[in-house]
Amino acid sequence: MKIALLGYGKMGKVIERIALERGHEIVLRKSGKDTFEGLEHADVAIDFSIPDAAVSNISTCLDNNIPVISGTTGWLENYDKMVALCQEKNGAFIYGSNFSLGVNIFFQLNDYLAKIMSNIGQYKVAMEEVHHTQKLDAPSGTAITLAKGIIDNSDYSSWALENAKDDEILIDAKRIENVPGTHSVFYNSDVDTIEIKHIAHNREGFALGAVVAAEWIQGKKGVFTMKDVLDLK
The missing domain is CATH 3.30.360.10 (Dihydrodipicolinate Reductase; domain 2)
Structure with missing residues (x-):
């Protein structure tokens, strides 16, 4: 699986390590004002950025038919807009306030x-x-x-x-x-x-959960939560 990391801070680096350990490839590491170059090669994007960047990151993925997993918090006033965009584009999207x-x-x-x-x-x-x-x-x-x-x-x-x-x-x-x-x-x-x-105790649980969600969403369409990923409903 080819992964785009949108946000390459401490969490992004832990996600990268776990993804590589599970046999995946990183095709984009985006921080700050970096471009989205490489996103077109991704099977999925994982967004752990900052509140001001989350909507742009998620929108860009959905506009380009890239499934997106977002663990960024602080932007939820725009959550319904992202759900509507996902449905309009027939995309795949998971937001989780916590992926552990x-x-x-x-x-x-x-x-x-x-x-x-x-x-x-x-x-x-x-x-x-x-x-x-x-x-x-x-x-x-x-x-x-x-x-x-x-x-x-x-x-x-x-x-x-x-x-x-x-x-x-x-x-x-x-x-x-x-x-x-x-x-x-x-x-x-x-x-x-x-x-x-x-x-x-550390960031490992959050990162592993995000990678598991990225694996799970492959081939699916719709808006999901970690309850779907973990079959907790």
Whole structure:
């Protein structure tokens, strides 16, 4: 499989190593203002860039009939536009706020716990996410996905980074040097706390998941998620 890497920072380099170990070839390594030269040779593109570049990267792939996997967060106000473009072009697209197998299992656990807790009124939910200081968006895409899972399965309507109302989930976003990603969900009452947590030890899990998604999407058309890739539905 020939892969275009859109974003060649720390994550891009880990993805490259894992892809090569799995027998794939890298035909484009794009950073900053680099051109898309070489994209036409790719079987798939993997986008781990920055929020300001994600829409351009994804659009260019879909316009050129290249399946695209995106793990960039912080651009989701344009997600519906990318879905519409994918459908218009009869393309293939996966966005994931987090490609780690463990995190996607954590998402399922979070949804299930939210359903259980929705009828137990004495608990108030809150979240904490911790990432490295180079992360540009807050809260993380993973935290937003977790919050959406709770909202979809409870009476909560939104989330907030501060001064959360009764129907909002408070997310405490922290930036600490050299933390790959830690996410916690708390259900607090006067008598106890229920907590679920995922701790990433390095970037390997994110990178492997992205490469697995790129392998999975070959020959497919449509808009998918990691639930499809991992058959978690």
